[in-house]
Amino acid sequence: MVRAALRMMLGGDSGLAVVAEASDGEEALRVVPTSDADVVLMDIRMPVRDGLSATEELLAADPGLKVIVLTTFDTDDMVLRALRIGAAGFLLKDTPPARLVEAIRTVASGQPMLSPSVTAQLIAAVNRTDRAAEEKDRTRSARDALDALTERERDVADAVARGLSNADIAAELYMGVPTVKTHVGRLFTKLGVENRVQVAILVHDAQA
Structure with a gap:
């Protein structure tokens, strides 16, 4: 059906x-x-x-x-x-x-x-997990990865985690859309991820 x-x-x-x-x-x-x-x-x-x-x-x-x-x-x-x-x-x-x-x-x-409502669900799910040791390791790993970013790259990562589009990020951070795209590409490389969803998961893991 x-x-x-x-x-x-x-x-x-x-x-x-x-x-x-x-x-x-x-x-x-x-x-x-x-x-x-x-x-x-x-x-x-x-x-x-x-x-x-x-x-x-x-x-x-x-x-x-x-x-x-x-x-x-x-x-x-x-x-x-x-x-x-x-x-x-x-x-x-x-x-x-x-x-x-x-x-x-x-x-x-x-x-x-990756909508804001979905992001909220992911945060809630991470917070409910009962795998304390696994979560601790994941949090530490995520924080280490984010610590390697520049301040501007971290701002972009946080915006991606909130479900903002490139245009929204550009407006919020006073950058051009091409610059935002460049930062997002660097995030993928530095964080070892393939898409924006995985960037968001890393950011939320770091906040756990």
Whole structure:
């Protein structure tokens, strides 16, 4: 039923095409590589094989693939794991059609989905974890990574973590958009991350 609803929503947009469907993670591993898909909508909870392990294997084979995780937010720890392994973002299953299409286009263009409300959920999830030792190590590592940034790079990282776009960051920090893009690129290199979502996770890990 979920797949049928998604197919109907996406089928109404002339710029999108549903090129494959899968009923579980195992089937996704078979059909996605041959589908020429640009973006994958991946449910976390599926039979046979869950969406997290399927996402990890798909991205290992094709790092350029964009995966959006679908969730009901009842598994925050799993959402965090999905982002850490490289998912481009995540959406609620009841996301309105127009927002879903917008999200797919955004991710396809190389910009991960990270809204302020999602950021708040991530902070709450990190704060609820009961893995004290693991969290302490992650916090220390994140702080060490951020300490290597210049003051301006840290300002940009904090803005990225708040879900601001390059244009918003430029306006807030009184910089040109090209300068912001340069700083964001340097953040990726210095922090050893691949996208803005992972920058945000590092910033929030450092604040834990």
